[in-house]
Amino acid sequence: MDRRELGDALRAAGVADGYYRIEGVHEPAPTPTDFLFLRQASDGGWETGAYERGVYEVIARHPGEAQACAHLLRLLLP
Template sequence: MDRRALHTALVEAHIPGGYYWIEGVHEPSPTPTDFLFVRRGPDGGWETGAFERGAYDVLTRHPDEAAACGHLLELLV
């Protein structure tokens, strides 16, 4: 699953858009106070985590986009 497919799956599951941030695909503006995210990591891999109180907290690092997107889907559905 890539980021676009993840976004489609979340919309179809009726998950509110303010609950998540998907790099390059779904980046709500203004930025919600708290949300789960998937993004590229500094090492070239992918990260999933939570943004709370103005700070990013990486929960898991993944080797590829598909694994990261699958993890975020599990967290939200």
């Protein structure tokens, strides 16, 4: 699964737009107060985490986009 497929799956599941941010695919504006995110790290890896009160906190680092997408999906769809 890539980022676009993840975005499609979250929309189909009815996850509210403000609950997540997927770099380059789903970037709500204005920026919500709190949300989960998926982004590419400066070293080329991928990160999933939480944004709360203006601070990004990385929960996990992943070697590839597919692993990061799977992790964010698990976080948002129990």
